[in-house]
Amino acid sequence: KGKAHDIISAKHEQENVPARAIDNLLKSRVATSMAVKVTLNDFLKNLMAPYSDPIACRIEMIQDHQMKNQRMRFTGASVFNKDKLVGFLDQYETRGLNWILGKVVSGIIVVKSPLDETKNVAIEIIRARSKITPEIQEGEIKITVEVEEEGNLAEQFSDVELTNEKMFEELEKRKAQVIKNEIQSVLKKAQKEWGVDIFGFGKAVHSKYPKEWKTLQTKWRDILPEINVEVRVDA
Numbered sequence: 001k002g003k004a005h006d007i008i009s010a011k012h013e014q015e016n017v018p019a020r021a022i023d024n025l026l027k028s029r030v031a032t033s034m035a036v037k038v039t040l041n042d043f044l045k046n047l048m049a050p051y052s053d054p055i056a057c058r059i060e061m062i063q064d065h066q067m068k069n070q071r072m073r074f075t076g077a078s079v080f081n082k083d084k085l086v087g088f089l090d091q092y093e094t095r096g097l098n099w100i101l102g103k104v105v106s107g108i109i110v111v112k113s114p115l116d117e118t119k120n121v122a123i124e125i126i127r128a129r130s131k132i133t134p135e136i137q138e139g140e141i142k143i144t145v146e147v148e149e150e151g152n153l154a155e156q157f158s159d160v161e162l163t164n165e166k167m168f169e170e171l172e173k174r175k176a177q178v179i180k181n182e183i184q185s186v187l188k189k190a191q192k193e194w195g196v197d198i199f200g201f202g203k204a205v206h207s208k209y210p211k212e213w214k215t216l217q218t219k220w221r222d223i224l225p226e227i228n229v230e231v232r233v234d235a
């Protein structure tokens with residue numbers, strides 16, 4: 001966002017080489033699962049494939065009022081329709097994308113406390129995996145996205161009863177809903193509004209139904225926004 005010149009000429013406290021500073025910052029941001037790490041090779045593969053669209057990380061300069069200067073920040077992802085930029089995903093939509101792609105490695109999920117709705121409980125993501133399953137029935141395409149996630153109670157701002165099994169079940173339910181909301185937010189924007197496939201749906205259909213794909217690939221962009229995507233989360 002803004003001018004590339006401002007990014008590559010920015011000063012950094014701990015690193016003299018801007019490119020190295022960007023790389024180090026990206027690695028730390030990817031660890032929160034709210035950014036995407038995309039190589040040039042990844043970008044070109046998605047650009048050339050008939051069933052996918054490219055994404056890239058988004059970077060901008062923001063004013064640091066404490067340091068009284070500007071600093072770099074990674075803010076979600078940039079989304080393309082082939083070689084044209086169509087828009088941006090915020091950090092939660094980006095994590096929604098990472099849930100679908102199976103690229104969530106860690107991070108924090110914040111939910112309301114079951115005992116006090118005015119207070120939060122922070123849950124650390126320990127591990128996660130996902131699965132995309134396409135089905136074609138009577139000419140209709142349906143895609144199921146399944147996400148399995150495991151976490152630890154990281155911080156609580158109210159007295160969560162750690163020996164109460166129902167309390168944990170409620171926290172799991174609320175955590176699953178947060179994950180589902182993040183996934184549905186990125187589906188709404190990329191699939192429904194922009195009509196781009198950054199999720200690997202076309203690739204999954206092509207892999208499972210190669211014969212049908214020969215017909216589908218010519219009208220994939222027209223079909224994509226209308227495809228029913230079911231999201232299942234086991235947290």
